[in-house]
Amino acid sequence: MRLSPFFFAITFATAITSCAQTISFTTLEQQKIAIETPGLFERSDAYTVDFAVYGEKDYCFPLPVGRVESNTDNVLRIVTKKGDAVKAMFDGVVRMSWHHPQYGHVVVLRHDNGLETVYAQNRENRVKVGQKVKAGQTVAIVGGDVDATYCDFSIMINGGRINPEILIAPKAHRLLKQKVLFEKKGFHVEVSVVEHDPWVDEQQKTEEAKAILKQDPFGKSNQFTLDLANIPDGEWCYPLAGAKVISPYNNNRGSHRHTGVDLKTRPNDNILAAFDGVVTMSQRFYGYGNCIIVRHANGLETLYSHNAKNLVKVGEHVKAGQVIALTGRTGRASTEHLHFEVRVNGKHYNPNLIFDHDTKQLRRKKLTFFKNGRVK
Numbered sequence: 001m002r003l004s005p006f007f008f009a010i011t012f013a014t015a016i017t018s019c020a021q022t023i024s025f026t027t028l029e030q031q032k033i034a035i036e037t038p039g040l041f042e043r044s045d046a047y048t049v050d051f052a053v054y055g056e057k058d059y060c061f062p063l064p065v066g067r068v069e070s071n072t073d074n075v076l077r078i079v080t081k082k083g084d085a086v087k088a089m090f091d092g093v094v095r096m097s098w099h100h101p102q103y104g105h106v107v108v109l110r111h112d113n114g115l116e117t118v119y120a121q122n123r124e125n126r127v128k129v130g131q132k133v134k135a136g137q138t139v140a141i142v143g144g145d146v147d148a149t150y151c152d153f154s155i156m157i158n159g160g161r162i163n164p165e166i167l168i169a170p171k172a173h174r175l176l177k178q179k180v181l182f183e184k185k186g187f188h189v190e191v192s193v194v195e196h197d198p199w200v201d202e203q204q205k206t207e208e209a210k211a212i213l214k215q216d217p218f219g220k221s222n223q224f225t226l227d228l229a230n231i232p233d234g235e236w237c238y239p240l241a242g243a244k245v246i247s248p249y250n251n252n253r254g255s256h257r258h259t260g261v262d263l264k265t266r267p268n269d270n271i272l273a274a275f276d277g278v279v280t281m282s283q284r285f286y287g288y289g290n291c292i293i294v295r296h297a298n299g300l301e302t303l304y305s306h307n308a309k310n311l312v313k314v315g316e317h318v319k320a321g322q323v324i325a326l327t328g329r330t331g332r333a334s335t336e337h338l339h340f341e342v343r344v345n346g347k348h349y350n351p352n353l354i355f356d357h358d359t360k361q362l363r364r365k366k367l368t369f370f371k372n373g374r375v376k
Contacts, residue, residue, distance in 0.1 A: 023093050023130055024130055025095050025096075025129060030095065030096050030129050031096070032096075033096065033100065033103070033106065033108060033118060034160070035159045037157075037158050037159070040158050041184040045183060045184045045185075046182065046183040046184065047181075047182055048179055048181050048182070049115075049179070049180050050195075051167065051175055051176060051179070051180065052177040052178060052197070054175060057135060057136070058091070058135055059089060059090060059135055059175040060087045060089060060135045061087070061168070061173035062119060062151055063078045063084055063086060063142065063151055064087065065081075066078040066079060066142075068170035069150070071164070073161070074154055074155075074163050074164065075154045076152070076154065076170055077151075077153075078153055079144075079148055079150045080149055082142070084141070084142045084149070085138040085140075086107070086122060086138065086142055087136050087137065087139065088117070088135055088136065089109070089135065089155075090111040090113065090117070090135050091112055091132075091134050092109040092117075092132075092133055093110050093131070093132055093133070094107065094130060094131045094139070095108045095129065097125045097128055097129055098125075104121045104143055105120075105121070105123065105125045105140065106118065106119065106120045107119045107122065107125050107127060109133060109139070114158075114182065115155055115157055116155070116156040116157070117153070117154070117155055117156075118154045119140055119151055119152075121144055121145075121151060121152045122141060122142060122143045123140075123143035123144075124141040124143075126138050126140055155167060157182055157189045157191065158184065158189050160189055163191075166191055166193065167180065169199075169200075169203070172203075174199070176199070178194075178196050178197040179193070179194040179195040180194065181193075208297075208317065209278040212277065212278045212296070213278060215299070217299030217345060217369070218345060222370060222372075223368055223369060223370045224344075224369055225368045225369075226298055226300070226366070226367050226368075226369065227365075227366045228362055228363055228364055228366070229364040229366070231298065231362060234320065235275060235320050236274060236320050236362045237273065237274055237320045237321035238272070238274070238355055238361070238362075239263070239273075239274050239304065239340050240263045240269065240327070240340070241265075241360065242265050243263035243264060243357075243360075244263070245261055245262065245263060245357050246263070246264045246337060247261065248261055249261050249350040249352060259341055260303065260305075260340050260342075260351060261340050261341075261350075261351045262337050262338070262339050262340075263340055263357075264337040266336070267308065267327060267328065267329075268309075268327060268328070268336075269326065270326065271292075271307065271326065272320075272321050272322065272324065273302075273318045273319065273321065273322045273324050274294070274296075274302045274320065274355075275296040275300065275302070276296065277294040277302075277317075278294065278316070278317055278318075279293070279312050279314050279316045279318060279324075280314065281314065282312055282314050283310075284330065285331075286331065287331045287332040288303075288305035288306065288339065289305055289307065289328070289329070289331025289332070290305065290307035290309065290325070290330045291303065291307070291310075291331075292307065292310055292312065300343070300354070301342070301344070302341065302343075303341035303342075306327075306328055306329055306333040306336075306339050307325035307330060307338075308326045308327060308329075308330065308336070309325060309326045309328070310324070311324055342354055347373040348373075349373075349375055353367060353375065
């Protein structure tokens with residue numbers, strides 16, 4: 001029989017809570033760290049836990065002032081200072097509190113959500129078997145070895161360790177606000193995220209943005225090659241759909257030098273990001289008027305100017321085809337249009353190398369850029 005995950009989660013939590021007052025554990029449960037949780041999958045082979053509903057009092061990082069040093073074999077080593085208190089992650093009951101020959105003083109807590117948390121290498125345990133604890137309550141004093149002070153922390157489901165980074169962000173000490181499915185399959189339990197925490201996506205974008213901003217397309221060389229044929233559809237976009245060229249690129253030195261291409265449609269038309277990237281400029285900039293610069297992972301930078309309005313901010317991660325501005329005539333412009341530039345390492349290149357302005361398509365060819373501004 002397979003019950004609904006929501007019903008089972010409530011039923012299981014209620015059963016554990018009601019038993020917590022008088023719960024007792026077998027000798028094996030008190031001495032063996034990895035052991036199946038009786039009755040956990042008795043009524044259903046799957047259940048979900050919605051961690052998005054957990055409040056501040058429902059969760060605590062094991063060492064609130066600690067620093068995660070490693071995640072080896074799904075065990076977080078959290079380094080801190082001597083005498084620091086080890087805290088319970090969730091409300092629960094102490095299943096094990098004794099000295100293990102391999103892991104030193106160990107505390108194992110069984111929680112209402114079906115999980116168990118393990119706190120190992122303690123100098124001193126502060127709780128007893130069968131004792132109810134609250135999230136944030138001190139369960140031990142941190143130990144470690146002669147070289148460092150740390151707690152080895154892990155999370156188990158039905159006796160098997162799971163990657164704690166499915167549930168928490170170790171560096172941020174944050175419980176991820178997401179719904180997680182636990183499904184028993186044979187002798188192991190599969191863990192999958194049903195509803196993601198939006199914070200995770202934002203953090204990933206931030207890390208991607210940092211990587212893009214740090215990159216040097218040339219590295220230690222004086223050239224780099226970009227194969228436009230390898231850019232999938234959906235990861236590029238012509239910056240102004242339906243536009244016509246009213247002024248082409250002209251990089252000849254002199255008074256008529258034009259470092260981009262002018263594209264015209266109508267006032268307040270949507271200007272689109274050419275590729276995925278990070279906004280490095282979004283402001284009024286001299287003769288450019290309202291100007292946006294986007295740096296891309298492929299090594300290019302694109303510039304969009306004379307905009308009536310900028311719609312993105314510096315540091316924002318944009319996707320190819322995203323509306324980033326509206327066409328205008330700010331700065332030195334005699335008509336509403338988009339001035340579009342392509343740059344590599346600050347040097348201008350003809351946008352016609354990247355896009356066919358007649359077909360509005362990406363040119364599927366390989367380009368080699370040189371530091372001196374040459375391209376072939």
